Amino acid sequence: MVNPLVFIFALSYMRGRMSGGETHTIPTFEFMMYGMLLIQLFLDVLMNSSNAIKKNKALFAFRQVQPISSIIATGAFYFVVKLAVYLLVLVIMYFLGMEFRIDDPFFIIINAVALWLIATSLGLIFAIAQCYVPEISKIQSVLTRPLFFISAVFFSMQDIPPEYWHYLDWNPILHAIELSRHAAYNTYSNEAVSEFYLFGSALVFTFFALSVYQISWKQAISR
Secondary structure, eight states: OHHHHHHHHHHHHHHHHHHOSEETTEEHHHHHHHHHHHHHHHHHHHHHHHTHHHHTGGGGGSTTOOHHHHHHHHHHHHHHHHHHHHHHHHHHHHHTTOOOOOSOHHHHHHHHHHHHHHHHHHHHHHHHHHHHOTTHHHHHHHHHTTHHHHSSSSSOGGGSOGGGGGGTTTOHHHHHHHHHHHHHOTTSOOTTOOHHHHHHHHHHHHHHHHHHHHHHHHHHHTO
8 A cells, every 4th residue: 555655645746846736627636646546556456367367376276266256356455455545645635734625426436446347357358368378468568558658647638639539538547537537526627538438348348358258267277
């Protein structure tokens, strides 16, 4: 918990000093906080769940333990960690006298759960793929590196002209971050993002990942 907490405070403070107190009606610290928390949630769940089958392969000798159990347990652990970090940040902000709002806390949780489902589903797909091709982890690392910079962690879609939105709004992480900012401060615009796209992406990824798992898990763990 300490590592993400320090990382969030350091980057949020630096961004706040550079751009001033507010970013599109939301305090810059909170603007950065939601971006940092959600991108860390996605990357941590994806990276660790994609290695869960390989790390826990010895446990699958027990009939009660299924490969998907290790994926769910790993993903759930990192979700709880990030939730604890979020609550801890709010407590620290309260004691420091920093003003904050949460206009729609339920919608923030729903966004985080949708993003968690996407990350866990991708982690399950990569975990199965690594059983057949171990080098797939290197491709995964290359694919995830740019996400930190194209997912609206450091910028808002309101900073980008509408004619260029289609270059970025294919990314469901961006939708989760921008929608969470809007849920915290309803004055923050959500014009460039879509709830339907985020939840639809979560449903599609979950269905596809479970289908891949159902078809290939026995062959995967026997390799």
